[in-house]
Amino acid sequence: MYTMDHYPKTHRVQAGAVLVIALIMLLVSTLIAVATFEMGSNNFLVVANLESQRQAQRVAEAKLEEAISDWDTFESSLMTPNVGVFWCQGRKNHECVDLNEDAIADIEIYLGDPNPFCTRVEPIKNNDLNLNDPDDPDAQGCFIGTPQSGAVDGAGSGGMSMCSDAVWDIHINVKDLPWSDSKPSRVTVRQGVGVRVSNNSIPPECR
Numbered sequence: 001m002y003t004m005d006h007y008p009k010t011h012r013v014q015a016g017a018v019l020v021i022a023l024i025m026l027l028v029s030t031l032i033a034v035a036t037f038e039m040g041s042n043n044f045l046v047v048a049n050l051e052s053q054r055q056a057q058r059v060a061e062a063k064l065e066e067a068i069s070d071w072d073t074f075e076s077s078l079m080t081p082n083v084g085v086f087w088c089q090g091r092k093n094h095e096c097v098d099l100n101e102d103a104i105a106d107i108e109i110y111l112g113d114p115n116p117f118c119t120r121v122e123p124i125k126n127n128d129l130n131l132n133d134p135d136d137p138d139a140q141g142c143f144i145g146t147p148q149s150g151a152v153d154g155a156g157s158g159g160m161s162m163c164s165d166a167v168w169d170i171h172i173n174v175k176d177l178p179w180s181d182s183k184p185s186r187v188t189v190r191q192g193v194g195v196r197v198s199n200n201s202i203p204p205e206c207r
Helices: 009-069 071-077
Strands: 094-097 107-111 117-125 160-176 187-198
Touching (some): 009 107, 009 160
Antiparallel strands (some): 094 107, 107 160, 160 187
16 A cells, blocks of 8 residues: 555645645635625615616606696795695605605605796797687686686787796705615706796796
8 A cells, every 4th residue: 555655746746736726716616606696786786776766756756746736835835834735744845755665764855945946937829828728717818809807917919918937947856864775866856837927927036
């Protein structure tokens, strides 16, 4: 029987080289496995964050439409402390939203201040008024040449009506709450809104 001392030297060198190569291959395989796991985890987080951001944007757009649809209340909320289109924890024009339905608010939606901001006034032509639209009863009052009860005061020429569109720039913001598991990026949604006004009562901000 051969002892270790009796093995040829070349055999001992080859055995040592195989061991080193095996250890290197094991290390490379481990690094590849760890890198693959990290990439998968990062991709999952990216997808989750994008989905949270899309959810936040959809909710913000819905809240913006809610504010616009109740324009009188929205406009009053800018000047009256106890008036708001929505509320969150006693703060007007703020809304706390639970995205993942775990009974914990994830994001806070709020209207910027000052908001809205009047950008311009666009005169309305008589031809742009649909006098037969039941959803637009104020069109008759704006039309020049058709005296009606409740018509706005004023006069016009060149086919212009007695009303204008005051164009407002409104923006609504979203931020994640500190205790939330959902971490969407901050979102800002902006929209222009035309509000019909009498030519005699154009808001000072638009002049």
